[in-house]
Amino acid sequence: MDVLDVAWRLLAVLLAFLVLPLVVGQAEHKVMAHMQGRVGPMYAGGFHGWAQLVADGVKFAQKEDVVPADADRRVFQLAPAVALIPYLLVLIAIPVGPNGMVGQAIDAGIFFVLAVMGVGVLGSLMGGWASANKFSLLGGLRTAAQLMAYELPLLLAAASVAMAAGTLSLPGILEAFEWWWVPWQIIGALVFFTAGLAELQRPPFDAPIADSEIIFGAYTEYTGLRFALFLLVEYAGIVILCALTTVLFLGGWHGPFADDLGWLWTLLKTSVLAFVVIWLRVSYPRLREDQLQRFAWTVLVPLALFQIALTGVVKVVIQ
Amino acid sequence: MSATVSLAATATATAASTASGTPGFLSPTGVEILFLLVGLLTLGAAITAVTTRQLVHAALWLVVALGGIAVEYLLLSAEFIAWVQVLIYVGAVVVLLLFGLMLTRAPIGRSPDADSGNRPVALAVAVTAAAVLVTVVVDAFRTTWIDLENGAPQGTTDVTGRILFQHWVLPFEALSVLLLAALVGAIVLSRRGDGRNGTGAADGGER
Numbered sequence: 001m002d003v004l005d006v007a008w009r010l011l012a013v014l015l016a017f018l019v020l021p022l023v024v025g026q027a028e029h030k031v032m033a034h035m036q037g038r039v040g041p042m043y044a045g046g047f048h049g050w051a052q053l054v055a056d057g058v059k060f061a062q063k064e065d066v067v068p069a070d071a072d073r074r075v076f077q078l079a080p081a082v083a084l085i086p087y088l089l090v091l092i093a094i095p096v097g098p099n100g101m102v103g104q105a106i107d108a109g110i111f112f113v114l115a116v117m118g119v120g121v122l123g124s125l126m127g128g129w130a131s132a133n134k135f136s137l138l139g140g141l142r143t144a145a146q147l148m149a150y151e152l153p154l155l156l157a158a159a160s161v162a163m164a165a166g167t168l169s170l171p172g173i174l175e176a177f178e179w180w181w182v183p184w185q186i187i188g189a190l191v192f193f194t195a196g197l198a199e200l201q202r203p204p205f206d207a208p209i210a211d212s213e214i215i216f217g218a219y220t221e222y223t224g225l226r227f228a229l230f231l232l233v234e235y236a237g238i239v240i241l242c243a244l245t246t247v248l249f250l251g252g253w254h255g256p257f258a259d260d261l262g263w264l265w266t267l268l269k270t271s272v273l274a275f276v277v278i279w280l281r282v283s284y285p286r287l288r289e290d291q292l293q294r295f296a297w298t299v300l301v302p303l304a305l306f307q308i309a310l311t312g313v314v315k316v317v318i319q
Numbered sequence: 320m321s322a323t324v325s326l327a328a329t330a331t332a333t334a335a336s337t338a339s340g341t342p343g344f345l346s347p348t349g350v351e352i353l354f355l356l357v358g359l360l361t362l363g364a365a366i367t368a369v370t371t372r373q374l375v376h377a378a379l380w381l382v383v384a385l386g387g388i389a390v391e392y393l394l395l396s397a398e399f400i401a402w403v404q405v406l407i408y409v410g411a412v413v414v415l416l417l418f419g420l421m422l423t424r425a426p427i428g429r430s431p432d433a434d435s436g437n438r439p440v441a442l443a444v445a446v447t448a449a450a451v452l453v454t455v456v457v458d459a460f461r462t463t464w465i466d467l468e469n470g471a472p473q474g475t476t477d478v479t480g481r482i483l484f485q486h487w488v489l490p491f492e493a494l495s496v497l498l499l500a501a502l503v504g505a506i507v508l509s510r511r512g513d514g515r516n517g518t519g520a521a522d523g524g525e526r
Binding site for chain 2: 070071112116121145151168
């Protein structure tokens with residue numbers, strides 16, 4: 001692998017990182033608008049107000065970047081970067097198509113992806129603490145509690161796929177994939193997707209940023225570009241979660257004409273899942289903090305353990 | 320840090336034996352230089368973590384130190400261990416630590432009472448532990464040169480899994496039982512005071 005090849009791959013990953021979250025963000029605006037019958041800005045740019053995204057970007061860039069007087073300045077300013085960079089790193093390891101169409105094939109890919117995703121939450125914690133605001137601190141606390149509860153089912157569900165494939169490498173899992181893995185691993189898939197939603201703090205698991213209770217949680221004091229970065233983190237997280245679910249449970253690039261159109265299958269499956277994420281936001285009310293914890297420990301963890309047992313039994317039987 | 324020292328020791332040792340064809344100490348490769356720099360950064364972060372008067376900053380410096388160790392593992396081609404280090408320590412332990420700090424008290428700025436009278440004792444213990452580790456590692460490896468680039472793969476998931484579940488399976492199981500016991504103990508301790516509000520009613524009589 002020469003330098004040019006590496007540079008080209010990194011550039012492609014960076015480009016995907018800059019484009020896909022914005023697409024998901026714009027899709028969220030539009031899908032929510034039509035589901036709720038509140039269409040919002042429809043004029044900028046002509047068709048469905050697509051240029052509103054650009055206008056919003058310009059608005060965020062123009063706003064004053066305020067740091068509260070009592071805040072811990074350095075930690076406060078560093079937090080958005082700590083939250084965003086892990087997702088950029090994760091994107092490198094996600095295979096898009098067959099025959100090495102991946103930023104960098106990593107031997108322990110699942111571990112890398114889940115480990116680095118967990119680091120991103122430190123950004124929310126840092127922001128929540130450094131803002132010197134009680135609502136922010138509460139948001140940070142809820143973020144941490146939620147992460148600790150949902151990291152476990154996420155890992156267990158991913159471990160089940162790793163057992164089925166006999167490898168931790170993401171391209172390796174896709175190589176080993178068969179169509180009947182989808183029904184076999186369906187419980188794991190649901191657990192993974194749900195726990196992932198909770199880790200991203202998306203509705204219905206958005207108690208850490210519940211606007212009617214604690215304003216905007218850890219992000220309450222942020223303005224301008226730093227706030228926009230935190231929003232971008234959320235959309236980048238959706239992209240990563242949907243892409244990971246696709247790769248682990250839905251066969252990634254597998255599909256008709258996979259050799260030529262594999263990347264299209266990955267993108268298609270990812271966007272369908274992203275649509276589901278947005279759909280859930282519109283249709284479910286927020287879980288209360290205690291319901292949220294109980295759901296993780298009494299529903300998701302046992303289900304994930306059951307899936308692991310099932311995977312083990314089937315694996316032994318078919319060998 | 321003992322890993323860094325061991326590398327330096329290995330490098331020193333090999334300098335003496337360059338005649339036998341092993342790579343030299345005076346012409347370090349880029350990876351070796353990077354290893355030493357990351358080691359220094361890790362040491363600096365670790366010292367800052369224990370000396371800073373700002374509680375939450377200490378936890379965040381700990382993130383830097385633990386992350387630095389993960390990078391060192393990665394440079395030594397122990398990829399699996401590196402990601403486990405990030406997953407467990409940076410992703411879980413530090414988050415738990417920050418959670419505990421925020422739940423109890425996490426003032427912004429310096430905490431004058433964050434110091435302890437045990438400072439000299441702690442320093443003595445730390446220096447002793449470091450000395451023991453460095454002695455053991457230096458004594459164990461001496462002039463051994465491990466070729467990470469061209470030799471057999473050493474740190475991949477496959478190799479780690481095989482070694483863990485073939486040679487070390489008994490210690491592994493013993494540790495699992497120990498951790499399970501600790502887990503059960505933690506649950507018993509935390510449920511003891513909980514009997515009156517219903518959720519822990521089953522063992523309420525033990526109080």
